[in-house]
Amino acid sequence: MPREKQYNEAEVIESAMGVFWQNGYKSTSLRMLSKEMGINQFSINASFGNKQNLFLESLKLYRTKLQQLLKTFEENSNGIESIKNFFYAFAEFSNQNEYKRGCLIINTMSEFGLEVDKEVGALISNYAEQLKALFKKNLEFNTTKDNDTIKRQLNYLDLAIGGLGLATKVKDNTAIEDYIEMTFNNL
Amino acid sequence: MPREKQYNEAEVIESAMGVFWQNGYKSTSLRMLSKEMGINQFSINASFGNKQNLFLESLKLYRTKLQQLLKTFEENSNGIESIKNFFYAFAEFSNQNEYKRGCLIINTMSEFGLEVDKEVGALISNYAEQLKALFKKNLEFNTTKDNDTIKRQLNYLDLAIGGLGLATKVKDNTAIEDYIEMTFNNL
DNA sequence: CTTAAAACTAATCGATTGATTAGAAACAAA
DNA sequence: TTTGTTTCTAATCAATCGATTAGTTTTAAG
Numbered sequence: 001m002p003r004e005k006q007y008n009e010a011e012v013i014e015s016a017m018g019v020f021w022q023n024g025y026k027s028t029s030l031r032m033l034s035k036e037m038g039i040n041q042f043s044i045n046a047s048f049g050n051k052q053n054l055f056l057e058s059l060k061l062y063r064t065k066l067q068q069l070l071k072t073f074e075e076n077s078n079g080i081e082s083i084k085n086f087f088y089a090f091a092e093f094s095n096q097n098e099y100k101r102g103c104l105i106i107n108t109m110s111e112f113g114l115e116v117d118k119e120v121g122a123l124i125s126n127y128a129e130q131l132k133a134l135f136k137k138n139l140e141f142n143t144t145k146d147n148d149t150i151k152r153q154l155n156y157l158d159l160a161i162g163g164l165g166l167a168t169k170v171k172d173n174t175a176i177e178d179y180i181e182m183t184f185n186n187l
Numbered sequence: 188m189p190r191e192k193q194y195n196e197a198e199v200i201e202s203a204m205g206v207f208w209q210n211g212y213k214s215t216s217l218r219m220l221s222k223e224m225g226i227n228q229f230s231i232n233a234s235f236g237n238k239q240n241l242f243l244e245s246l247k248l249y250r251t252k253l254q255q256l257l258k259t260f261e262e263n264s265n266g267i268e269s270i271k272n273f274f275y276a277f278a279e280f281s282n283q284n285e286y287k288r289g290c291l292i293i294n295t296m297s298e299f300g301l302e303v304d305k306e307v308g309a310l311i312s313n314y315a316e317q318l319k320a321l322f323k324k325n326l327e328f329n330t331t332k333d334n335d336t337i338k339r340q341l342n343y344l345d346l347a348i349g350g351l352g353l354a355t356k357v358k359d360n361t362a363i364e365d366y367i368e369m370t371f372n373n374l
Numbered sequence: 375c376t377t378a379a380a381a382c383t384a385a386t387c388g389a390t391t392g393a394t395t396a397g398a399a400a401c402a403a404a
Numbered sequence: 405t406t407t408g409t410t411t412c413t414a415a416t417c418a419a420t421c422g423a424t425t426a427g428t429t430t431t432a433a434g
Contacts, residue, residue, distance in 0.1 A: 002380035003430040024298070026213050030422060040383070041423075051422065100301050106353075110297040111211070113356045114287050155362040156369035162357075163350015166293075169300045170349075175342040182343035186373040189410035190400045217392060227413065228393075238392065 009047050012037040017058035021104045024111050025055055052117065059123055062104045066127065069093060073134050079141035083157065084184045086134075087164060091176050094168035102169030106162055132158055139187075153187060196234050199224040204245035208291045211298050212242055239304065246310055249291045253314065256280060260321050266328035270344065271371045273321075274351060278363050281355035289356030293349055319345055326374075340374060 015037045019028050030051055034041050048054040073086045094103050101107075105124055108116070116124070135157045139150050160183050167176055202224045206215050217238055221228050235241040260273045281290050288294075292311055295303070303311070322344045326337050347370050354363055 002378085002432080003382075005381070006430095029420080031420085042383080042425090043381075045423070046381075102297075102300070107297070109357050110289075110294070110353055113289070152365040152369055155365035159350055159354045159358060159362060159366040160347075162353050163346055166297055166349050166353050167346045170296050171346060175346060178339040178342035179346040182339055182373060186369060189402080189408085190412075192411070216390080218390085229395090229412075229414090232393070233411080 005047075007037075007039050007043070012039055012047070013054075013057050013061050016054055017061050017104070020055055020058050021062070021101045021107070022099055024107060026111070056117075056119055056123070059104065059108065059120060063123060063127055066093070066105070070130060070134065077134065077138050077141075079138050080184060080187050083135060083138050083187075084180065087161065087180045087183070090161065091164060091168055091180065094165065095173070100169050103165035106165030107169070109162070110166065128158070131161070156186075192234075194224075194226050194230070199226055199234070200241075200244050200248050203241055204248050204291070207242055207245045208249070208288045208294070209286060211294060213298070243304075243306055243310070246291065246295065246307060250310060250314055253280070253292070257317060257321065264321065264325050264328075266325050267371060267374050270322060270325050270374075271367065274348065274367045274370070277348065278351060278355055278367065281352065282360070287356050290352035293352030294356070296349070297353065315345070318348070343373075 016033055019033055019036050023032070028051075030041050030044060033051075033054065034044060037044065039047075044051075044054060048057055069086065069089050072089065073082065076082050076085065090103070094101070105127060108120065109124060112120070132154060135154055136150065139145065139153050139157075145153075164176070164179065167179060171179075203220055206220055206223050210219070215238075217228050217231060220238075220241065221231060224231065226234075231238075231241060235244055256273065256276050259276065260269065263269050263272065277290070281288070292314060295307065296311060299307070319341060322341055323337065326332065326340050326344075332340075351363070351366065354366060358366075
């Protein structure tokens with residue numbers, strides 16, 4: 001007997017994700033979201049509760065998109081070159097349209113630092129740990145490396161992918177390509 | 188005949204800079220600034236006009252502080268090792284107290300991306316160009332490098348210092364040290 | 375049809391934002 | 405002391421924020 005929803009929740013989250021990606025959390029208002037999602041504030045509340053939770057759902061969607069890159073990375077884990085391929089895929093993903101939006105996860109890390117919401121922080125940490133595990137797996141492809149070398153190179157890659165995320169928001173593609181190439185000269 | 192100001196403008200800018208550094212531009216309200224600066228909103232307006240201009244003045248002050256690092260860098264320009272020393276000095280500066288605030292300039296780049304205020308953007312660009320000039324000077328200390336190598340290494344260092352700025356906001360000192368050491372293994 | 379449940383529109387809530395105002399207080403020259 | 409200028413405090417402005425409400429519309433079961 002009830003009236004049907006006139007929108008698809010998965011579709012409107014996609015729109016919300018785009019707005020948060022472009023503007024960050026604090027600079028995104030519910031009115032901006034309402035406009036881009038094509039539903040009013042009441043419906044946002046009905047489907048997602050509040051702004052914070054909609055942001056979390058947007059991050060989850062973003063995470064599932066990145067997961068496809070991680071899947072390719074996992075399936076093609078043959079050492080350093082595989083890590084480099086992931087760096088390029090990550091940069092390309094961040095530049096997937098005309099906007100310079102960077103990476104939503106790294107943007108969020110930068111916006112909130114260590115004072116991040118608990119659930120958001122958990123999502124970010126989970127992603128970071130999964131990525132580091134893949135880095136580690138590929139670094140260990142060269143069995144001559146000692147544990148200390150692995151540990152240092154892992155920290156190097158972890159911070160480098162963060163820097164790459166920031167760079168995709170403010171630097172041009174040539175600089176980014178030079179950066180990736182140079183990053184892997186050391187490894 | 189007039190009444191004297193009961194505060195020193197240079198001192199209250201120092202306080203304002205700290206608030207912006209910790210919270211970013213948008214998350215800093217005039218009431219937070221008023222409280223930390225020890226003067227009321229009217230006085231902020233009287234001395235600095237508006238929030239945007241106070242932010243610009245805070246950035247200028249931050250820039251003068253970084254200028255001391257650049258001065259040391261300039262005076263001790265003997266090649267790659269000098270660049271590395273600057274990286275360490277930059278990381279230490281960003282961690283100068285108990286807070287994890289990162290670098291105000293890089294935080295601002297991340298917060299506004301390419302849609303930054305004109306004057307703020309000019310200040311950032313000016314700083315970035317000055318820094319790149321110093322990188323270039325030290326890279327060219329090794330006269331065997333061709334121009335293309337210099338250009339690639341310059342982009343590498345430019346993006347790496349950005350990544351370091353982000354890292355000082357969210358990573359621990361061990362990871363940062365590993366990152367710097369690894370970064371200079373390639374050069 | 376009638377009816378009940380859910381989704382819709384539009385208006386509005388209190389709180390907070392950046393900015394401004396009115397009026398009191400301070401202070402040195404006249 | 406009087407006067408004129410500036411700084412100060414405290415209150416308040418319109419705009420916007422996230423969130424919510426009241427009331428209408430849609431829909432399908434009965």
